[in-house]
Amino acid sequence: MRLVKAGRIVEDGFARVADDAPIPDRMPVIVTAARWRAEIAALSRRAAPLGIVWPNNANVAELAPHLDRVALVALVFPNFRDGRAYSQARLLRERFGFRGELRATGQVLRDQFLFLARSGFDAFEVSKDPDAEAFAAALTRYTVFYQPAADERPWVARRRLAHRAVTSPSLREAVQ
Amino acid sequence: MYVYDELDRILVGERVTEFRDQVKRRISGELTEDEFKPLRLMNGVYLQLHAYMLRIAIPYGTLSADQMRTLARVARMYDRGYGHFTTRQNIQFNWIKLEELPDAMALLASAGLHGMQTSGNCVRNITTDQWAGVAPDEIEDARVWAEILRQHLTLHPEFSFLPRKFKIALTAAPHDRAATKVHDIGLRLLRNDAGEVGFEVTVGGGLGRTPFIGKMIKPFLAKRDIVSYVEAVMRAYNQSGRRDNIYKARIKILVHDLGPEAFGKEVEAEWQAIKDGPLTLDPAIIADVAARFKYPDYRRLNDDPSELAHARASDPRFERWFKNSVSRHKVPGYAIVTLSLKPEGGPPGDATAAQMDRIADLAERYSFAEIRVGHDQNLVLPHVAQRDLPALWRALDGIGVATPNVGLVSDIIACPGLDYCSLANARAIPVAQELTRRFRDLGLAQELGRLHINISGCINACGHHHVGHIGILGVEKNGEEFYQLTIGGRADEQARLGDLLGPAVRYHEVADKVEDIVAAYLELRSRPDETFLATVERIGVEPFKERVYAVG
Numbered sequence: 001m002r003l004v005k006a007g008r009i010v011e012d013g014f015a016r017v018a019d020d021a022p023i024p025d026r027m028p029v030i031v032t033a034a035r036w037r038a039e040i041a042a043l044s045r046r047a048a049p050l051g052i053v054w055p056n057n058a059n060v061a062e063l064a065p066h067l068d069r070v071a072l073v074a075l076v077f078p079n080f081r082d083g084r085a086y087s088q089a090r091l092l093r094e095r096f097g098f099r100g101e102l103r104a105t106g107q108v109l110r111d112q113f114l115f116l117a118r119s120g121f122d123a124f125e126v127s128k129d130p131d132a133e134a135f136a137a138a139l140t141r142y143t144v145f146y147q148p149a150a151d152e153r154p155w156v157a158r159r160r161l162a163h164r165a166v167t168s169p170s171l172r173e174a175v176q
Numbered sequence: 177m178y179v180y181d182e183l184d185r186i187l188v189g190e191r192v193t194e195f196r197d198q199v200k201r202r203i204s205g206e207l208t209e210d211e212f213k214p215l216r217l218m219n220g221v222y223l224q225l226h227a228y229m230l231r232i233a234i235p236y237g238t239l240s241a242d243q244m245r246t247l248a249r250v251a252r253m254y255d256r257g258y259g260h261f262t263t264r265q266n267i268q269f270n271w272i273k274l275e276e277l278p279d280a281m282a283l284l285a286s287a288g289l290h291g292m293q294t295s296g297n298c299v300r301n302i303t304t305d306q307w308a309g310v311a312p313d314e315i316e317d318a319r320v321w322a323e324i325l326r327q328h329l330t331l332h333p334e335f336s337f338l339p340r341k342f343k344i345a346l347t348a349a350p351h352d353r354a355a356t357k358v359h360d361i362g363l364r365l366l367r368n369d370a371g372e373v374g375f376e377v378t379v380g381g382g383l384g385r386t387p388f389i390g391k392m393i394k395p396f397l398a399k400r401d402i403v404s405y406v407e408a409v410m411r412a413y414n415q416s417g418r419r420d421n422i423y424k425a426r427i428k429i430l431v432h433d434l435g436p437e438a439f440g441k442e443v444e445a446e447w448q449a450i451k452d453g454p455l456t457l458d459p460a461i462i463a464d465v466a467a468r469f470k471y472p473d474y475r476r477l478n479d480d481p482s483e484l485a486h487a488r489a490s491d492p493r494f495e496r497w498f499k500n501s502v503s504r505h506k507v508p509g510y511a512i513v514t515l516s517l518k519p520e521g522g523p524p525g526d527a528t529a530a531q532m533d534r535i536a537d538l539a540e541r542y543s544f545a546e547i548r549v550g551h552d553q554n555l556v557l558p559h560v561a562q563r564d565l566p567a568l569w570r571a572l573d574g575i576g577v578a579t580p581n582v583g584l585v586s587d588i589i590a591c592p593g594l595d596y597c598s599l600a601n602a603r604a605i606p607v608a609q610e611l612t613r614r615f616r617d618l619g620l621a622q623e624l625g626r627l628h629i630n631i632s633g634c635i636n637a638c639g640h641h642h643v644g645h646i647g648i649l650g651v652e653k654n655g656e657e658f659y660q661l662t663i664g665g666r667a668d669e670q671a672r673l674g675d676l677l678g679p680a681v682r683y684h685e686v687a688d689k690v691e692d693i694v695a696a697y698l699e700l701r702s703r704p705d706e707t708f709l710a711t712v713e714r715i716g717v718e719p720f721k722e723r724v725y726a727v728g
Contacts, residue, residue, distance in 0.1 A: 081214055081297065083337025087414045090334055095449060111198065111215055118333035130206065141194050144187040146327040148454040149334065156183050156327060157461045164464065 002132035004124040005101075007139070009132050014051050014072060024048075030074055033058060044069050053105070056084040064096040073098065075121075077106035086119045093120035093150040113138040120150030177240055177470050177546055178323055180288045187330070188285045191292055195219050196278040203275065218298060218336065220266075220291025221277060225598050230272045231294040232284060233301040234549050236308065236322040236346075237265035237556075241536040241545040246287035248532035254280045259532070261517060261525040263589060263640060264343070265303050265549045266294055270596050292330060297338045299329040299410070304346045305353045306550035309471070310558045312506045315365050315373055318348035320466045321402060324457070327465075328403050335410045339417035340425035342410070343382075350669065355551060357381045357390045357671035358643060360427045361409060363402070374398050379409060379439065380431030383637035387673050388428045393440035399462065401447075404455035408447035412439070472544035472559050477509020479562065487566035494569055496618065500580035502565065511562050513543075515555040515577040516587065520612045523605045524590045525553030527577075534575045542568045553589055554582060584621040585629060585694065586612040589640060593633030593650065594657075600633035602650025602657035603683070607631055610687045615694075624694060627708045630665075643667035645708050646693055647674045648686060657683045663693065663720060664712040675717045678725040689724060696723035 003012045014028045019035050023046070030051035036043060043050055044066075051072030054060060063073065073092060075085035085104070092098040103123040104116050110131035116124065117139055126132040145153045180188075195215075202212040216222075220231035232247070239247075247267055251259045254276050255269040262268055272280060284290060294301055302322045309317040325344060329335065335342075345356045348365035356362030362378040375397045381390025397405050409427075416434075418424045431439045488495045503512040515535065517525050527535070539547045539557055542564050548556035555577070560568055572578040581587045588611060591597065593604030608631055615621055630644025634651075641647035647662035658680035665674030681689050700719055701711045712720070 080211075081337055082419055083297075083335070084415055084419075086334040086337065087411050109211065111194075112337075115331075115333040115336055142187065142190050142331070144183050144190065146187075146330050147332055157458075157464070159183065160181070160464055161458070161460055164460075 002126045002129055004126055004132050004135045005122065007136050009135075014049070016053075028071065030072060040066070051101070051103075054088065056082065056088065060088045060091050060096065063092070067092075067096055067098045067100070070098075070100055072101040072103060072123075074103040074105045074125075077104065077108060077112075080107045080109050080112055086115065089116075089119040089121055090150050110134050110138050114142060118145070118149040118151045118153065177238060178235070178319065179468050179470055181468070185288065188288065188290050188292075191219070191290060191331075192278065192281045192285050195281060199274060199278055214296055214337075217296035218293060219281070220294035221272075222295060223598070224270065224596050225594075226596070227271045228274055228277065229596070230269045230277065230280065230291055231262070232267050232269075232289055232291050233294045234265050234267060234289075235301060235326050236304045236319045237306045237549040237551075238319065239547040239549065240287075241539045241547065243287045243289055244532050244536040244539065244547055246284060246289060248529040248536070250280055250283060251529040251532065253283070257530075258526055258528045260523070260592065261527065261549050261553050261555070263551045263553060263591075263638065264294075264301055265306070265551055266301055267549070268592075270592075295341070297340050297342075298336050299332065299338075299342045299344065302326050302329075302344045302346065303354055303359075303551060305349060306548045306552075306556050307353060307503070307512055307558065308348065309469070310505050310507075310510075310512055311349050311353075312504050313351060314349040314506075315367060316348055317466075317469065318346045318354075318365060320462070320469060321348075321363070321365070321375075321399075322346050323468075324403065324462070324465050325406060328406070328455075329410075332410075335414060338410075338414055339419045340422070340427075342413070342427065344406070352667075352669040352671075353550075355640070355643065355667035355671070357669075358383055358387075358640070358667060359390065361406065362390045366396070368396050372398070375402055375405075377405065377409075379443075380428040380436065381671075382426055382428040383640055383642050384426070385423055385635045385637075386426075386429065387637070387642045388432060389671050389673065391431060391436035393436055393443060400457045400459075401451055403457060404451045404453065405443075405447050407455055408443045408450060411446055412442045416442070472546070474507045474510065474559070475561070477561055477563070479508050481509070481563040483563040484565055487569075491566075493573075494566060496622075497569055497573075497578055497580040498565065500584070500622075501578070501582045505559070507559075509562055511560050511565060513557040513560045513565070513568065513572075514550070514582045515557065515572060516579040516582055517554050517577065518581055518587050518612065519576050519579050520586070520616045521609050522576075522612070524588050524608050527555070531575050531577060534571070535577070538568060538571055552587065554587070580618060581621055583626050583628070584615075585624050585627045586615045586621055588612065588629045588631060589644070590631040591633050591638035593631075593639075597633060597638075599636055600650065601635075601652035602633050602659065604631045604633040604639055604648075604650060607648060607650075607659070607683070607686050611690060614687050614691060623704075624697070625705070625707050627694075628666075629690070640667065641665075642673045643671060644674060645712075646690060648690075651680060653680070659683065659686045661686075661689055661693070661724075663717060664709065666709060677717060678721055692724040693720060696720050699723070 028049040049071035201207040222229040345359040346363040377394035378390030543557035588608040590604040590608040594600040631648040632639035632641040643665040661677040662674030
């Protein structure tokens with residue numbers, strides 16, 4: 001497993017803590033959703049960054065009121081064919097305004113990277129080493145995107161309109 | 177025709193590059209078959225009984241003459257010289273080699289064709305009325321909306337790993353030729369009391385193992401909201417659709433379990449949160465897509481020209497074909513011509529490379545270089561001047577695509593069945609072939625009137641047997657092929673599922689039983705113009721059952 005952030009393979013600054021293990025005070029940790037629910041008050045008093053593994057069958061709206069105290073949300077792909085976490089990621093970013101680290105975990109393979117990035121993930125626990133090394137290439141494979149998502153990539157309809165607005169005054173008015 | 181711009185072309189090219197890399201990684205062993213499978217599926221590549229099968233998308237069934245020629249080249253270079261048109265307005269090639277797939281796809285991409293999202297658990301090719309843009313009864317051209325949705329849902333980052341496949345169909349005419357009520361989402365363009373055109377939305381229709389007619393969850397949706405509303409439906413399904421059991425993973429099961437009202441509420445809540453965001457369609461965006469559909473430069477012609485009247489009066493074969501295969505066009509002096517891919521003894525929907533090339537030539541000469549593919553597995557030349565009909569008919573007859581059986585008993589829809597498909601339990605194509613021989617008498621077929629037979633080789637129902645006027649479903653019992661018969665199904669605006677007629681019968685008995693059903697209809701109908709469906713609806717299944725399953 002390799003962690004990819006900002007397009008590079010990096011060391012993981014967070015430690016995963018088992019539900020029955022003590023939580024270190026000064027270290028960034030990732031806990032399960034169950035533990036977070038049980039120890040929410042104690043966890044919010046900690047100064048060190050907190051990460052939560054959020055299962056793909058739990059509603060992310062539950063997290064929303066607490067997001068300003070959460071540094072990392074790890075969403076889960078039990079296998080890469082299970083795409084629920086794409087919706088969770090978009091909701092966290094676009095609806096609930098989460099700006100912390102959004103990490104893809106589980107079976108994370110090269111051919112998902114672009115979909116993941118477009119859905120708002122910015123950290124990736126990549127299952128296979130060659131996939132991690134091919135990360136940058138996978139993200140630049142496409143230059144055309146038909147729909148807006150959680151990323152900043154320009155989408156086709158906007159590009160077309162911008163292009164046409166230069167040449168057509170009536171369309172320019174319609175766009176404005 | 178929708179004309180691709182530079183951006184559309186770049187995307188298709190990028191897809192080919194990506195797939196070439198995926199095939200390379202599969203051949204080198206870097207990807208396991210399990211990991212490769214969803215990737216190839218999202219490019220329309222199945223592993224069938226004998227070989228890989230490649231399914232090419234034909235968005236809303238519209239093809240240019242050049243695209244048809246490209247399909248012919250693929251058939252020649254990479255397949256065995258023919259292709260198979262499907263009920264989802266796609267074409268399939270059944271004998272492709274894995275290592276040649278990237279080259280075949282590159283050739284297709286040169287004509288703007290691809291296999292993106294023709295299989296796998298993603299949004300499939302969006303289908304519509306094969307007469308869209310030319311049908312006299314339509315409100316507007318539904319393909320503009322199919323294209324807007326196609327673009328939005330192509331390589332959608334959130335909806336590429338859904339619980340199961342997802343099919344959307346649209347119609348803009350009161351007579352539903354796109355079977356929208358048996359789709360995951362069915363969209364019908366209509367005009368409301370205020371005179372505005374919008375969409376009625378149904379969800380959760382589908383055939384397969386657990387057939388359902390779609391449920392209406394939105395009676396009227398403004399045009400600007402269509403993309404955001406579809407996004408809301410997809411998001412509700414992606415999060416809540418079952419993933420523990422492949423047979424319960426389609427949206428129809430979710431809608432059924434929650435109830436259409438509760439599901440509709442869930443969608444509504446999600447939609448309210450996104451409806452005024454970036455997915456709201458700017459009128460300029462709609463205008464931009466609409467402007468990309470190029471309509472022919474029709475001449476000013478009159479209906480019923482003398483050339484046509486003369487041919488109809490002097491040649492009974494032409495007259496029979498004209499009455500069967502030619503339909504009214506919205507522009508005076510023009511006609512819509514259906515090309516039957518259901519010749520006597522032929523596999524339904526197959527066309528040879530030579531036929532495809534010739535049809536491309538004829539489309540250029542007589543139909544402004546445009547061809548349509550219908551979900552009934554026939555082709556259409558949508559813009560033929562009525563005065564050209566006699567000459568066109570002679571040419572079509574010469575290549576075997578002018579059998580005057582469109583909409584009649586021998587115009588059979590069938591899946592590939594056990595001859596190709598790894599899921600099938602029973603053969604479908606040979607059953608269809610035998611039936612076309614039994615009903616080769618065109619006089620009898622005409623006497624029977626509108627009668628649709630649909631055959632599926634397994635419960636997955638790719639031949640749409642549930643909505644056949646006569647439905648035939650192949651099953652397996654103790655290693656032997658058996659067939660269940662249903663009657664009274666229909667896929668149009670009054671969609672309903674057929675009723676089971678009686679116990680399943682053996683392979684060699686199917687054609688006899690269908691003949692018995694037909695004989696019962698001729699006996700039971702109240703008047704010669706009472707259709708098969710009308711008779712079944714009037715008297716029910718029992719009188720048919722008694723006659724078809726009579727002792728001795």
